[in-house]
Amino acid sequence: MSLWEFANPVKFMALSGKVLPWVIGLCAVTLIPGMIWGFFFTPEAANFGNSVKIIYIHVPSAMMAINIWVMMLVTSLIWIVRRHHVSVRASKAAALIGVTMTVIALITGAIWGQPMWGTYWAWDPRLTSFLILFLFYLGYMALWAAIDNPDTAADLTSVLCIVGSVFAVLSRYAVNFWNQGLHQGASLSLDKEEHVSNVYYQPLLLCIAGFILLFVALVLIRTRTELRLVRLHRLDVRERMKDA
Amino acid sequence: MIALLVRDLRLAMRAGGGFGLGLAFFLIVSTLVPFGVGPEAAILSRIAPGILWVGALLACLLSLDRIFQLDFEDGSLDLLATAPIPMEGIVAVKALAHWLVTGLPLTLAAPVLGTLMNLESPGHYWIFITLLIGTPALSMIGAFGAALTVGLKRGGLLLSLLVLPLYIPTLIFGAEAATRGTAGLSASTPLLMMAGITAGSIALLPFAAAAALRVNLR
Numbered sequence: 001m002s003l004w005e006f007a008n009p010v011k012f013m014a015l016s017g018k019v020l021p022w023v024i025g026l027c028a029v030t031l032i033p034g035m036i037w038g039f040f041f042t043p044e045a046a047n048f049g050n051s052v053k054i055i056y057i058h059v060p061s062a063m064m065a066i067n068i069w070v071m072m073l074v075t076s077l078i079w080i081v082r083r084h085h086v087s088v089r090a091s092k093a094a095a096l097i098g099v100t101m102t103v104i105a106l107i108t109g110a111i112w113g114q115p116m117w118g119t120y121w122a123w124d125p126r127l128t129s130f131l132i133l134f135l136f137y138l139g140y141m142a143l144w145a146a147i148d149n150p151d152t153a154a155d156l157t158s159v160l161c162i163v164g165s166v167f168a169v170l171s172r173y174a175v176n177f178w179n180q181g182l183h184q185g186a187s188l189s190l191d192k193e194e195h196v197s198n199v200y201y202q203p204l205l206l207c208i209a210g211f212i213l214l215f216v217a218l219v220l221i222r223t224r225t226e227l228r229l230v231r232l233h234r235l236d237v238r239e240r241m242k243d244a
Numbered sequence: 245m246i247a248l249l250v251r252d253l254r255l256a257m258r259a260g261g262g263f264g265l266g267l268a269f270f271l272i273v274s275t276l277v278p279f280g281v282g283p284e285a286a287i288l289s290r291i292a293p294g295i296l297w298v299g300a301l302l303a304c305l306l307s308l309d310r311i312f313q314l315d316f317e318d319g320s321l322d323l324l325a326t327a328p329i330p331m332e333g334i335v336a337v338k339a340l341a342h343w344l345v346t347g348l349p350l351t352l353a354a355p356v357l358g359t360l361m362n363l364e365s366p367g368h369y370w371i372f373i374t375l376l377i378g379t380p381a382l383s384m385i386g387a388f389g390a391a392l393t394v395g396l397k398r399g400g401l402l403l404s405l406l407v408l409p410l411y412i413p414t415l416i417f418g419a420e421a422a423t424r425g426t427a428g429l430s431a432s433t434p435l436l437m438m439a440g441i442t443a444g445s446i447a448l449l450p451f452a453a454a455a456a457l458r459v460n461l462r
Contacts, residue, residue: 135409143392146402155459156392160406163388163452170413170441177434178416 007084009227016220023217031210038203054112056204060211062105065133068098068215072140073165076158085230086223088154091161092144093222097215099137106130128175136164150230245329245337252341256310266303266346267353273299274357285362292361293422296371299357300350301382301411307346308386309403311338312394312457321394325461331454336446339380339387347379363426370425374435378418381442384449385410391453395460414441 006012038056072091079088109127110120121127143160147153277295281287315321324334354375355368363371389407393399417438424431 132409132412135405139406139409142402142405146393146396146399152395152459152462156456159452159456159459160392163449164410167410167413171409171416174413174416174437177437178420 004082004084007082007086009086009231012086013224013227016224020217020220020224023213023220027210027213027217030206030213034203034206034210038200038207042199042203049115051112051115052200054108055200056207058105058108058112059204060208061101061108062130063208064211064215065098065101065105065130068094068101069133069136069165069168072098072161076161079154079158080162085154086227088158089226089230090219090223091158092154093226094215094219095137095141095144096222097218099134099141101215102130102134102137106134123179125172125175125179128179129172132171132175133168136168140164150233245333248324248329248334248337249341252338253344255314256341256345266307267349269306270299270303270350270353271357273302274360278361289362289364289367292358292363293367293371293374293426294419295361296354296358296363297374297378297415297419297422300354300375300379301415303350304346304379304382304386305404305407305411307342308390308407309393309400311342311387311390313390313399316394316460321457322461325457331457332450335387335391335450335453335457339383339450342387343380343383347375347383351375351379366428367422367426370422370431374418374422374425374438377435377439377442378414381414381438381445382411384442384445385414388449388453388456391456391460394457414438417441 006015035056039053042053044050044052072094075087075091075094078084079091106127109130113122114120140157140160143157144153147156274295277291277299278288281291312321315324325331327334351372354371355363358368358371386407389403389410392406393403396402417434421431421434421438424434
């Protein structure tokens with residue numbers, strides 16, 4: 001019994017079908033109370049007023065946007081090395097969720113930036129990095145959409161994801177070098193004293209957990225859809241071969 | 245490998261559009277920018293290094309799909325794949341040929357076009373140096389993008405979408421080095437970073453591009 005057994009699509013479908021309702025339930029249990037707690041039962045911050053409450057969407061979505069790309073990198077590597085279909089399909093399924101998270105982070109950031117920094121957009125390193133990350137997601141998805149043969153598409157997008165990751169990290173540091181930022185430094189690290197006040201920190205943690213569970217639920221649903229699509233495609237091909 | 249390089253260079257020169265189109269495009273971009281932002285010498289000389297870099301980058305992008313597309317269509321890429329030289333070598337030679345045909349002429353033309361944009365006097369030198377170091381990376385990254393999209397019927401637009409984000413670090417460091425050098429500041433940090441990107445691209449990207457080509461030729 002090893003983890004690789006779930007690379008078998010049949011086993012993956014069986015397990016994910018059983019796990020999925022639990023993940024959705026847990027997600028609802030964390031995300032809904034987290035949001036309600038954050039929005040209605042936290043005080044207004046001194047310099048921020050009510051606008052501080054956008055943090056409960058902005059920060060989790062931004063974290064997920066980056067972590068989803070990392071997950072895509074890992075699953076792409078698994079596909080390149082061990083050629084498990086579940087892995088590359090999960091990568092494809094995650095891309096759309098990742099790009100949505102990036103857009104949510106950018107938009108909530110713009111809404112938050114207007115009252116705080118007096119502008120919707122500035123060429124701040126983090127904003128710029130996120131715009132670049134958005135472009136990388138777009139390129140990855142466009143390449144999937146452009147190629148007809150699913151195996152060719154899986155190979156090429158995996159190579160693109162690996163090379164893109166290197167250049168995304170490079171861009172991140174290049175952008176840091178290029179312009180000074182408006183964002184504060186790290187304020188959520190677990191080991192340091194200097195994170196935001198506990199009043200905001202605890203509901204924020206709950207929201208982050210909720211976003212992670214939401215992502216797991218969505219990626220399971222989409223991967224299952226993708227695997228069924230592959231199966232349909234194979235059956236279709238078989239059917240046509242029979243006729244010919 | 246040398247035979248392949250000579251063949252590619254001959255094709256680029258005789259088939260037309262190799263040297264000429266990229267350079268003409270670069271010239272047109274540099275001419276259009278003053279129409280867009282106005283003819284004030286102060287503004288133009290301030291943005292000149294950045295405009296020249298973006299122009300060179302776009303001119304480079306314009307000719308990328310020629311790297312593999314024609315060879316893929318007439319089947320010579322399949323022959324090359326069965327030749328005794330490794331695929332990585334083919335990619336490297338193709339990228340080198342692309343650089344000799346577009347990157348090098350752009351580098352030589354950039355200081356002249358800088359005069360059109362009121363570039364200050366050390367700027368000519370700096371734009372030449374930064375483009376000389378940076379354009380090999382542009383050709384190599386472009387060859388990788390071209391290898392990814394070679395099998396597609398309408399790969400042109402997709403190629404730009406894939407390649408342009410990969411150009412961002414090179415552009416940032418290149419334009420930054422050129423701007424700093426022109427302003428008389430120390431430009432060694434961005435220059436070294438860009439040289440690092442170029443060296444890394446030349447060392448590693450042929451493998452990625454060769455892997456993509458093998459998938460496309462399957």
